[in-house]
Every structure is written in C-alpha cells, then in structure tokens.
Amino acid sequence: MVYRAPVPDIVFTMRHAAGFDRALADGLYEDLTADLATTILEEAGRFANDVIAPLNREGDTAGVTLKDGAVTTAPGWKEAYGAWTEAGWNALPGPVNFGGQGLPVLLNSACVEMWNSASMAFGIGPVLTMGAIEALIAHGTDDLRARYLAKLVSGEWTATMNLTEPQAGSDLAAIRCRAERAADGTYRIKGQKIFITYGEHDLTDNIVHLVLARLPDAPTGTRGISLFLVPKFLSDGTRNDVRCHSIEHKLGIHASPTCTMIFGDHDGAVGWLVGEENRGLACMFTMMNNARLAVGLQGVAIAERAYQQALHYANERRQGRAPGAAEGMSPIIEHPDVQRNLLTMKALTAAARAICYMTAEGIDRAHRDSDEKARQSAYERASLLTPVAKAFSTDIGVEVASLGVQVHGGMGYIEETGAAQHLRDARIAPIYEGTNGIQAIDLVMRKLPLADGAAVRAQIAAMRATIVRVTKETHPAFGQTASRLRDAIESLDRATSYCLKAVAGNAPAQALAGATPYLRLFALAQGGAALAEMALAAAGLIAGGDSDPAHPARIALCRFFAENIAVGAKGLEDTVMGGAGFLDDARLALVS
C-alpha cells in the first residue's frame, strides 16, 4: 500500500494546535514563514512517499544479515539513506555552525513523523544520530565537536546509544561496562551492550557509538556512570576494538539491525569522555528527552500509515449491504462498525500528533524565546508533555495498527497485505527509550511536581480556556464536544490533585499504582483540547468562507473523539483515585 504524507493535516496541527503561528509571530523561528515551512514539508512528504515508503515491505522481508561482523541492510536501503542525507534531511534541525539548517524541532518533528510513516525501521536510525548531536553540542569538547559534529549533522556518519546490558535495561544503575584511563587522555572501553539499534550497518563509512561505562574508581549506582564516544573507525582509519557479535530476530522493524556490541575484545576500544567523569547519565538524559519525543512520533507515524491503509481497503472492499444502501454489496466503509473503527484510528492519531507537536514547540520555545521566564515555563511544559507524547502515542500506535489489521478482516492476517507489519513494527515503540510504564512514573513522580505543580496547573488551565471557547461555539456539528471534554478535564484535574498530594505526602505507591491510567487520562484531556483548538480554527475558517472539506472533517473528528474516546476519562479517574488499594492484595492475587 502506498503512503501519502498528510501534509495539510500536519501543517494545520502545527499551526492551530501546536502554536506554530504564535512562535513565528514571536520571532522564534527567524526568517521562517508558514509558506516556507509548508514547502519544506511538501518536499519531505514527496521524499517519504517516493523513496522511503516503497522500501518498507522489502526491508521487512529481506531484513538485515550479519556475516563476519559486517551487517548488510536490505536492497535499496544504502541508496535511499544516501539520497536522504544528500538532500539535506538529516541536517534539517542541526546547528548552523556545523553545517545544519538550524530549523525548528517542531518542523523536524513533522518530518520525523513522515520518515517513520514511510518506514519505522528507516526512521529510527537518524533519531539516534540526532541524539548524539545534541549530547555533543551540550557536553562534547571542542576537539570532539570538530571531529564528529559536521559528519553527524550531515548524516555522512550515524551514531548509536549504548546503554542497555543484559542485567541493566530500565535500571541503568546496574551498568557494568568498564572504562579505564589511558596515558594519552583517552579511555579504553570493555564490555558488552545489547539491543543497540543500528549498532553495525553498511549505510555509512563510520559509526559513532556513545557508550555508558564505569571508571574503576567510580561510585556504585547511577552516579558512577560516564559517557564515552567510541568511533567504529579512528581518525587514522584503523578499526577500533568494537564489533557486532550478533543481531536479534525481532517481532518487527526487521530492516533495522539490533546488535549485541562487544567493546574491547583485545586491548579495549578507544573512547573519549563526553562531559565529566561520573556524570554520564545526565549527558545521556540530554539526548533521551528528545529521543522520547521522536519515539512518540513513531507511534503517530505508524498509526497514520495503518489508518491510510485501512481507509484505502475499506473504500475498495465490498461486503454486505450497509443500512440504507442501494442493492448489492457496499464498500465496507459504509458499515457503521467499520466507520467507528476508522474514526477511532483517525481520532487517536490526530490527538497523539497534536500532543507530540505541542511538545516540540515547547522544546523550541525553551531554547529560542528571548524572555527567560517564557523559556523556563516552556521547558517545564515540554518536560511535562514529553512522557505523555512518548507513551500515549506509542500505545495508540499499537492500538491503531491492531484496528488496522481488524478492518482488513482475514486479509489483515496475511503478511503480503502489509497491515500486520505495521502492528509488528509498532509494538517496539512502547518499549524502547524507556518503557511506557517508566514514562508514566516519570510523569507522576517527577513532572507533576515541577514548579510545585504550577506546570501541570497551567496546562490544565489552558485546556479549560479552550473548552470555554468551544462552549461559545454555536456550530451544531460540535454536538456534545464541550461537555464531554469539560468532564474529561475536570477528571484530570481531580486525579492530578490526588497524585500531587500522594507524591508530596511521601506516599509514592499511591501515585505509582495509578501512573499508567493517569497518563492516559492526561492524554485524553490534552488530546481532546488540542483537537478542539483545531475544530475551533476550522469553524472560524468555514465562517470566513473557506470551503476546504478538511475543515468540517476536523470538527467531526473532534466531536467523535469527545463523544466516543474522551468519555473514558471518568473510569480512568476512578482507577487513579483507587490508588494503591489494590496493591495491598496484589501479591495475593498473583499467586494462586
């Protein structure tokens, strides 16, 4: 199935849900304009449609192969990656002084969505390179920047994040990989890392590994971890002491090599310290936050792809006679239950996209606003939204892909159709870059208390302000949008108070027990408010005489979300407020 980048929806979401117009007006984006941004996104969309998307299925079936330590990617992948970097897409958000275009994270996020819709296995590679660029900008020495940044910005080289070890997955305190100081100021790295995405491949001449390891005299736990840059090839062209030992046989993203990497089989891999000794985890978190947003965008991306494929199939496939339809078989899209599935897919995707883009705008403003207070509150807002963007979007990525299989009926279960691949691909995103359970814990334990709760209160106040405007909107197509969304926001408000109190009162189990349903509740309220902003903008345009059929569609989609999805908020609130009640008996129930 072809993919067609939904550039008009993307641009509308940027402008009317994520504050792109306001950011432009505030001078955050220098000489960028809405028209120029649209042109860039249309160009990116064409590349995603025409070059990357056609490789997605073959990448899945061919996968990657490991032979004598070398990983070969699927046919066409090396050429596509080359063309992609050649066209400058990797450099889009990179710093201007290292050859980047310095364009907004928000604009790049829209592109990241499109690369990943075209192929998640393709899209995940550059996410890691981007993370390494950020880490080097923030923490690298001038020498390291001079040697590596330009080639990472252009994409001539790629980068990896080497965190996980067999005993250290979610718990990085358990890292054992060792680093020893060498006489020349470099380090020697020894140890094994697992689940290293694009740890080895044939797309580029060199690969830059960022590796967490411990110095011999390091304290135990997370305060004894340092970050090192370990290139596959050293500057003099010699091969460093690092190799790919094996690749994983995974459920999905087959075209993306997932490697077990061995550092220091011989004398130790040569590495350079990034940041200070024993402060590696802080450096890693610099890049991890943006990587979390990027993984959230993968959720949006796969949902969009699955939706497009299901919509196409539902328009083509004829079965049964729909209520009120003429003689003969109707396209299945005419059947109410199929419409519900498709609307659910589209509404969840649109809500997740809006939340991700809002997060991206927050990151931009935190870096670019001239006002320090505005930067600080934008930073808090982005920090608050990041776990929601990551977890909600990737959860709905799986849900939407699963619905996509369902819309196809029996054909959905056949691999050739491609619907099943989306489900297989989607399933990794709730796991990597911090499982969604960890995102929920991060939200409740660390993000809600930001600025003594002022960040989340401000966010809820903004949602309420949106609903006040919906209440005044008299367009009948809004249906019960206002009341349903108001109920969801009030549920969120009460659940927020509950969690803040639990965290402040040193009763973490009370908050931890409901962290996952709390995050979902947050996303329903925030997603609903964002769709309402778009619906209001659409209503305004309609009132102004704009006859684009996409505008009534946005009102209808918002209404569907409010009346059919956001209504789940009360049940989630009840669950959160139940707190740790069930935990008293949980171990009891889990051994029978």
Place this chain on the structure above:
Amino acid sequence: MVYRAPVPDIVFTMRHAAGFDRALADGLYEDLTADLATTILEEAGRFANDVIAPLNREGDTAGVTLKDGAVTTAPGWKEAYGAWTEAGWNALPGPVNFGGQGLPVLLNSACVEMWNSASMAFGIGPVLTMGAIEALIAHGTDDLRARYLAKLVSGEWTATMNLTEPQAGSDLAAIRCRAERAADGTYRIKGQKIFITYGEHDLTDNIVHLVLARLPDAPTGTRGISLFLVPKFLSDGTRNDVRCHSIEHKLGIHASPTCTMIFGDHDGAVGWLVGEENRGLACMFTMMNNARLAVGLQGVAIAERAYQQALHYANERRQGRAPGAAEGMSPIIEHPDVQRNLLTMKALTAAARAICYMTAEGIDRAHRDSDEKARQSAYERASLLTPVAKAFSTDIGVEVASLGVQVHGGMGYIEETGAAQHLRDARIAPIYEGTNGIQAIDLVMRKLPLADGAAVRAQIAAMRATIVRVTKETHPAFGQTASRLRDAIESLDRATSYCLKAVAGNAPAQALAGATPYLRLFALAQGGAALAEMALAAAGLIAGGDSDPAHPARIALCRFFAENIAVGAKGLEDTVMGGAGFLDDARLALVS
C-alpha cells in the same frame, strides 16, 4: 516458557461461575461427578503441558511446507496429534453411538482452552472437526453419518469448513462456488475457497471438507447456498478432485496450514449434500455457533499462556528498587505498575473464561435439561452469550498478549522469548469465525431481541442478584466491588434499553453504531458478576476454614476487576447512547 494448565482455576470457574455444580445436581451430566471431571481435566492438563506445549515454538519457526500439493506439518506434530487422538481427547464430547464419550460441552470447553494454551495452531484443527461432527449429526443422512462420523469423532480423520471465497468473506451471499447434480445422486463441486484452516496436512489419512456452493438453479443470495461433504479420498481410495493450491504466509499460528483449495480442476469434486438443497447456510450456522465459542476459548487460552509467561518473567527479572523494598534490585513484580499490568492480564483472562464457560453450560442445558422451558431459556442464554464469549475473549486475548510483551520489556520484542508469538497468534481470533464487529452486530440486532428482550433482561437480573449478595458480604477485601459492579450493570441496563428501542423502532444504524462498545460493556458487567460469584464462593470457603491461598486471590482479583476495569462501563454507556450521532459526520471526517 513452559505452560502449566491452571486446572484448579478452571474447575473453580466451572463450579462457581458457570453452574457446573447445579447442572450436576439437576442430573444433566448423567454419572459424571465433580471429582471425575477434575481427574479428567488434570489428565488433559498433563497432556497439554507435556506433549503439546513443547511443540509450540518449533511449530512457529518451522511452520508448514507445501510441495506438490502436499502439506507437511512441523516436526513432531503428526506424532503429537496421533497421541492426542489415541488418548481419546478428540472423542471427549462426541456422540456415544459413534464412539464418543458424550461428555459435556462445558467439560470439553475447559479442555479446548488447555489445548489452545498449549498451542493455538494445534488447537484450531480439532475445532473444525468438531463443527463438522455437529453438522453431520444435525443434518447428515444416515449414509454419510455411517461413513464419516466415527472417524471424525475419534479424530482419525479431520474436517474443514469451506466458506470463504475472495469476494465472499463476511458476506456469504456472494459465494460463487458451483455444485452440479450428478446422475448417481451425488454432486460435482467446482470453485475456489480461501483461508481454509488445515485444508491440507499430513496428520491424518483423510480430510473431510464441508463446502458451501450453489446449485445451477439456486436463488441468488444466502437462500441459494447448499452444504456439501467433499472427502479428500473417496471410499474406494481414489483421490477426489480437490487440491491445495497454496498456503498463506501469516502473522501467526504458523504451524496451522491456511490453504487455498481448488475444487474441480478436472471433472468436479465428488460431493454429497448435507441437509437440504439451498439450506446450507442454516446447516453451517449449526456448527458455527459452537465454533464461535471455541474461538472465544482460544482468546482465553492465549491470554492464560501470555499471563503465565509474563508472571514467570516478572518473578525472575530484577530491575530497580520497588517502593519499600530492601537494598538492591527488586523482582519487577514488586513494582506497582508491573503489578497493575499482571493483574489486568489475569483479571481479563478470568472474566473471559467465566463468560465462555457460562456459554458452554448454556449449550449443555439447552440440549440436556428434561424441562422444555429450561431448555429454551438456556438456548436463549447461550445464544445471547455466544457473541460476547467470542468477541470479548478474543479482544482481550490480543490485549493480554500485548501486555505480556510489555512486561518483558526489550526481551518481549525478541522472538526467541516467545511472548511475541502469543501476540501474533492471538491476532487471528478477533477475525475468524465472524469478525468481532459481526459478533457485536449479532448481539445487538439478533440476540438482544430474543424472546422480546426477555433473555437479556433475565441475564441482567441474574447479575443484579449477584451484586445484592456482594453488598451483604462484609469481608473487607471486597473494597468497592459491590458499588463499582452495580454501576456497570446499571450502565448495561440503560444501554440495553437504548439498543432494544433502536432495533424495535427500525433505527438499526442507532444500534449498529454502538454495537462494539455495547458488547464490551456487556462483557464488563457479565464478567464482573461472574468474578463476584467466584469471590463469594471463595469467601464462603474461607469462612468455613478452607486455607487455600487461591481463595483470597479470587476475592482480590474480583476487586481489582471491579475497581480498575469495570469502571470503564460508564464511558462505554455514553458511547452507546451517543448512537449514530457521529455517523452523520463520519464520511465527512473520513475524507480529508
């Protein structure tokens, strides 16, 4: 990962949720006793654990191969199937006069669950044989019964259901496969069928195909479809004119061959009419209802298997320090969010099991009760519950398997772990034997109006009676069970009135639009009531001095379901009551 058949939970569910004890007391099951049933189930459990379960992973990786029209199953499968029929398991529910053991559908349902937990790809084969047995008992001529029933009952031969054609999936009216009358009273079948489970294989010497086809003079639509029996080998040993043309490359159940079958390449496949000409669909529905229950049991089965595997992993894997835990890494089962995932998995599985077993008991009573009114109301109850059993159980099968992957973190995405296979296997069950959307439509359009709504009203009254008893229960471990379940049941009651009114008022779109959320709402209320029945029984046993730790576990699980899952009922009610409101704009929203 090993599977251990949860026989004590299975027996407890049969006795305290599904009315097994009452059925025994009413004399429905002749000389069967609870002890004998337990012994049989323990024996079945051992077979599932020791013989079938170890083949599951290899069956997935080896799959099946087609060469020169012959399908070879994975290593060990033929031997396992032989041992299974040899031990008499296929014959368990079969009619005594054809070599069966005549045991209850309820007892066999518990076995079907275990076979499918051990391996869904194994378990689906006998489901089709069982369906053919039922069709032949109900509609076959004496001659056909004499020739085929005994060998199908023993499992010496297997059977298939040939419904689907490329243009006729959910819509059987579109069937084109032709049947022509031959001079000798037989028929010649010509046409192509797709997605035929175990259409060809090497497990048995013969395969009996039941095929839907049209006579030349048949009316169009579903009233012109006839059912034929078409054996792979005729009685004289000659090969019939039917062959496997290709096998599908599927997302899961790789060890189960899914075949495209070609009938009548040459002179036409020799077939015998089952039932009357042009009445084939009615015959097919005889077997389809029980097959739907069996597929529901597959959902329970895969959920149970995924839960066991996740529970095992969560007990073994150590990461992070849980709240209140000692120094060092805790088993991840100590973390509240992991506990929530595991409890959600277990509670959904237990609720779905109870609903499936209740359905099975209804089928038994509809056939076996001496009182005609009791048979009729049991028939209506089973008819009402069948779509719920099928759709809810298979939906939660996917959800629980997906949670199982999540509990494993990164390891869950690696195929060797086995968690991902459960998700891949589970994904077919919401599709085959009538998609879950079709189950929901069946529930709302055909089952709610049964006996002018008296069937569903009786079912809701029974749920309410359970909650009255919970209200009187003073054991503090019940928490808010009574109020949460009462709310869910009242939501169901209101939504039921809404749907009944819409169907009676000839406003089908109003009911169809909410059919899927209505079915889920029904299952939450019914599942909650069933878990409450078990919790009440457990509380009674505890009060009587029984110190089995499984009893407090049942109360805790019921409470978790009520407080964390059933609370979703109100949102579903809102959605159902929203009716077709969204459909007015649906097409608007789906073209942007």
